[in-house]
Amino acid sequence: MRVANWAQAPLTRDEPSPVASPPTVLTEPVKTALPTPAALVTPTVNRFRTWLAQQWLPMLLGVVSIGAVLTAWHLATLYKLDLYIRFNNIPTPAAVFDKLIEVNQSPQFLTNIGISVRRILLGFFGAAASGICLGLLIGRYRIFRMLSLPALEVFRPIPAIAWVPMSIMLWPDNEVSIVFITFIGAFFPILLNTIHGVEAIDPVLLRAARCLGCPERKMLWQIMLPAALPHIFTGLAVGMGVAWVSLIAAEMISGQFGIGYFTWEAYSLISYAEIALGMITIGVLGLLCSGGIRLAARLVMPWRTATSQGGA
């Protein structure tokens, strides 16, 4: 191949020139003009120390933030505040904590959590797979867009909760219909963000890929998908939030088992501490899920974190 010739090719000259510079200066001037960004080559230990130095304040403020809520809650329930908003029947934080220990004496509570998490994962990953694939195709091919978007636009404004009755009729068993409702909730944010991500791709990247011999069939996987990833992850984060909203609603309305069902049942049985416990559990699960997506984003898009560190 000619590539090797670059190294071997002699320096051809039309005429000897008195001011000719030797060919070895090929790169040297740039080294002086463009110094290595020092921030990029910091050793790992130092990086950890810097990270800790940067993180202690956010961590402290985080503790203060959650502590303030707990204290306010504790005081409000301790004095049974009644200022239009009433705390008479609200359990104290301590009562909720006791309830947490109590419910964990039987496996039922953890089973409820496990069932909800399974529903979320099935619905969410189904939505992610179909939303991303469909989004890439719609974003890339006009014919695909014109064919599928009108139908999708009709379904999009229907909230996932409104699907509950229809879903129960559609699917053979309750479990599938709840997963389906979770899927519907996550699907549209993921789809729309993927389409937007494909549309936002700099056309010069597509041209560059074509010049370098990338055939159309490899374009989706090699170029469109990685280029759209930042937008796709925005869609995944939003989709995960909506998936939880939809799941809890579905579990409350039609469910058996699951953390939404647990919370609603507690209301029916007038078990105040369990209501609060259910809510907090939902909050923590949602937090873990969005944390998982942020972690996945860092792993899947290493160039994003590399850049932000370099720029800091």
Add this chain to the structure above:
Amino acid sequence: MTHSQASQGHIDVRDLGIRFPTRGGSMEAVQSVSLHVKPGEFVSLIGPSGCGKSTLLNAVAGFITPTSGTMTVDDQGISGPGPDRGVVFQQYSLFPWMTVRKNVEFGLKMHGMQRAERERQARTLLGLAGLLSFENHYPDQLSGGMKQRVGIVRALATSPQVLLMDEPFGALDAQTRVVMQEILTNMWQRLRISVLFITHDIDEAIFLSDRIYVMTARPGRIKAEIAVPLPRPRTPEMMASTAFITLVQQVRALIREESLASMKGELKEGGLVGLSTDLGPKGVAHVV
């Protein structure tokens, strides 16, 4: 290995016309342009902004289908982008999700080269361009000049017959730009690949080129063809020579004429008072 590069890479453009559809009909971007680049020759295309020089390059690259005329590279008609023509864009166009080395490997990968082999070649090329220590960096971690060097290396990796460069240094600051010109002329001196180079920088065009085509304001036509008789290899010191300065003045006069022509419609009459659009007896004919 034989040094047969110089026998390949002949660009021939004849009577090329490019029209774009507009709301009210069509706009003529390029009008009956004929030009050629001989194997191993460095040719620049220079003209006022909006004259259609990038459009012309995009047609040769295969992104735009011309309305009339013919284009060939080594007697092969152009019908879309192809690996025989490497393209370097002004906006770098590196894939941000790939490391520097993966960017360079991409073309080789598309041609079905095995991983170990393409890795070896990419490292060789990056080493020659002085970029090997940055092989695992992502493009956004690099300066503009380095990005563009990676862009050039990536375009060269698949051994194209010709290199098409669309204002590759247009986004760089003046100092980096000068260094990049030196690097490019050095690289080209070794490779002797045919280059079609688009620029609006007169010094840049003269410093790098064997020949320069000056284009008119829209619709773009070839206004003049100027040979650059400066010896090679080119060095920055030559930019102070009388021969260089004379060439700069010639090209500047040609371009000024066209810039004024294209701005005439935009300026009020008073705006042009004192600006001479008339080159007198030393008009275009004198230069050509």
